[in-house]
Amino acid sequence: MKTDGKFRHDSLQTRKTVKALLEALTKGIGKGELVLSDEDGEIALEPDGLLNLRIRAERADGSNRVDLRITWNDESRPVESKNAPKIG
Structure with missing residues (x-):
């Protein structure tokens, strides 16, 4: 099982199957x-701590899209600290 690397899967599914996933x-x-797998590969992820959530939705010319992104850092890796933004 991969602990580093990438996993990608694209397929057509019913609403019911997407809901189950x-x-x-x-x-x-x-x-x-999280263990993600298909016939082409597998990856294991361990979401923990604070998770960054990004949701985007778009409708244009009869085409619809929802993107959901969840990111986090492994505790073993240092987190890059940023200063608070300046507001003037």
Whole structure:
């Protein structure tokens, strides 16, 4: 099982299947363990601590899109600290 690397999967699914996959993701995030796999590969992730969530939605010319991104840093890696923004 890969602990470093990339996993990508693209396929057409029904709403019911997408809902089940999203529920599996939320369950894995809750447990702190995500294992993603298909016939081309597998990766294990351990979401913990503060997670950064980004949601984007778009509708244009009859095409719709929702992007969901969740990112976090492993505790073993140093987190880059940024100063607070300046507001004038």
